[in-house]
Amino acid sequence: MDTEFRQANEKDVASFEKPDRSKLFRNVIVVTCMDPRVNPYDQLGLKTGQAITIRNAGGSAKEALRSIIVAQHFIGADGEIAVFHHTDCGMSRTTTDEVRHIVKKANPGRDDIAATVDAIEFHHITDIEGSVKSDVKYLAENPLLLQGTKVSGWVYDVETGEISQVAEAVAAESTVGTQA
Ligand SMILES: [Zn+2]
Known part of the structure; x- marks a missing residue:
């Protein structure tokens, strides 16, 4: 990849304009899957500097929580969180x-690796809409989120390229009380 990356980067640098986030930022955090068919910039009409995108296997909001907290408090991303x-x-x-089994099989006799992978939740998706709704609920009820944060949940169809919204919630003041 090194040659391809360098050549592409040279082209990009030739027309590079440093993004001014203070002017461009649309105050949205997009949580989505790492799947190469998914490209939130192209598919949601976003440009560099306009959004924070957090990607992982499945687009898990639970796994994204660490980055969401940092984005809200250190990048000022206190607007909507959209989970895809x-x-x-x-x-x-x-x-x-299955994931745990494969990792253990690749590392026979390694109890340390077995214990480590057993502690990782890989967030298997059984029902796509249900998993979006569950993640939106998880964020909206999470006391670590800024209260009042709008959380929306979406499904992206890789066959048609269409998005559809399936959930919406607001991180409620009441959930703060559970910490007291
Ligand atoms: Zn995926």
Whole structure:
């Protein structure tokens, strides 16, 4: 990849304009899958500097929480959080037990690795809409989020390229009380 990356980068540098986030930022955090068919910039009409995108296997909000906290408090991203899961996601075909089994099989006799992977939740998706709704609920009820944060949940269809919204919530003041 080194030659391809360098050549592409040279082209990009030739027309590079340093993004001014203070002018461009649309105050949105997009949580989505790492699947190469998913490209939130192209598919949601976003440009560099306009959004924070957090990607992982499945677009898990639980795994994204660490980055969301940093984005809200250190990048000033106190606007909407949009969670996207997509059809035909690999995480709907792979269970947590299967991933753990494969890693253990690749490392026979390594109890330390077995213990480490057993402690990782891989967030298997059984029902795409259900998993989006569950992640939106998880964020809206999470006391670590800025209260009043709008959280929306979406499904991206890899067959048609269409998005559809399936959930919306606001991180409620009442959830703060659970910490007291
Ligand atoms: Zn996926």
